[in-house]
Amino acid sequence: MSDTSHALITRFYQAFQRLDAEAMIACYSADIVFTDPVFGTLRDQEAGDMWRMLTSRAQNFSLTFDQVRAEPGGASARWVATYLFSQTGRTVINDIRARFVIEDGLITEHHDNFDLWRWSRQALGMPGVLLGWTPLLQNKVRQQARKGLQVFTGAR
Numbered sequence: 001m002s003d004t005s006h007a008l009i010t011r012f013y014q015a016f017q018r019l020d021a022e023a024m025i026a027c028y029s030a031d032i033v034f035t036d037p038v039f040g041t042l043r044d045q046e047a048g049d050m051w052r053m054l055t056s057r058a059q060n061f062s063l064t065f066d067q068v069r070a071e072p073g074g075a076s077a078r079w080v081a082t083y084l085f086s087q088t089g090r091t092v093i094n095d096i097r098a099r100f101v102i103e104d105g106l107i108t109e110h111h112d113n114f115d116l117w118r119w120s121r122q123a124l125g126m127p128g129v130l131l132g133w134t135p136l137l138q139n140k141v142r143q144q145a146r147k148g149l150q151v152f153t154g155a156r
Contacts, residue, residue: 002070002071003070004105005070005071005074005075005100005102006068006069006070006075008027008075008102008105008106008107009068009070009075009077009100009107010065010068011023011027012024012027012107013063013065013068013077013079015027016051016055016063016065016079017062017063017065019055019056019058019061020055021048021051021052021054021055021056022052024051024055025047025048025051025052027106027107028047028048028106028107028108028110029103029104029106029107029108030044031043031044031108032044032047032048032107032108032109032110033047033108033109033110034047034050034109034110034111034112035110035111035112036096036111036112036113036114037112037113037114037116037119037138038116038119038141038142038145039142039145039146039149040142040146042149046149046153047110049149049152049153050149052152053148053149053152053153057086058083059083059084059086060082060083060084060091061081061082061083061084062081062082062083063079063080063081063082064079064080065077065078065079065080066078066079073101073102073103074099074100074101074102074109075099075100075102076097076098076099076100077097077098077100078095078096078097078098079096079098080093080094080095080096081093081094081096082094085122085123085124087123088123088124088125090122090123090124090125091122092119092122092123093122094114094119094122095114095115095118096112096113096114097112097113097114098110098111098112098113099111099113116138116141117133117138120137120138120141124137
């Protein structure tokens with residue numbers, strides 16, 4: 001099972017490197033649960049729609065991944081995304097730790113973890129430096145991300 005889990009996670013990130021959301025989503029079960037510091041918890045199609053939105057809007061994007069490890073019932077990995085944050089035109093290098101639950105050859109849970117303050121300093125500049133650690137700014141980032149996803153899915 002560990003070889004198949006490793007191959008699944010590798011396939012997921014290789015698709016991400018190509019900005020191929022559909023190939024990424026094909027690695028997920030229909031009842032996927034995704035979590036991260038920006039979007040919070042997304043379930044089912046909402047998680048797939050997030051990847052569709054992010055890959056379709058990506059600018060100056062590159063991704064590396066390593067430390068893919070199969071574990072009983074899942075896997076973990078580290079990935080680093082470099083991209084242009086469109087709202088400010090600033091470059092972000094986001095270093096992320098991911099954990100996965102895998103059942104029947106598909107990802108059923110995907111949990112990304114990264115330092116939201118570090119991200120906000122890069123993406124937002126001085127406001128992120130000064131306020132990125134505060135719940136006020138972090139909640140605003142989360143609200144804007146969710147609103148962007150709602151607008152994206154409403155436009156389909």
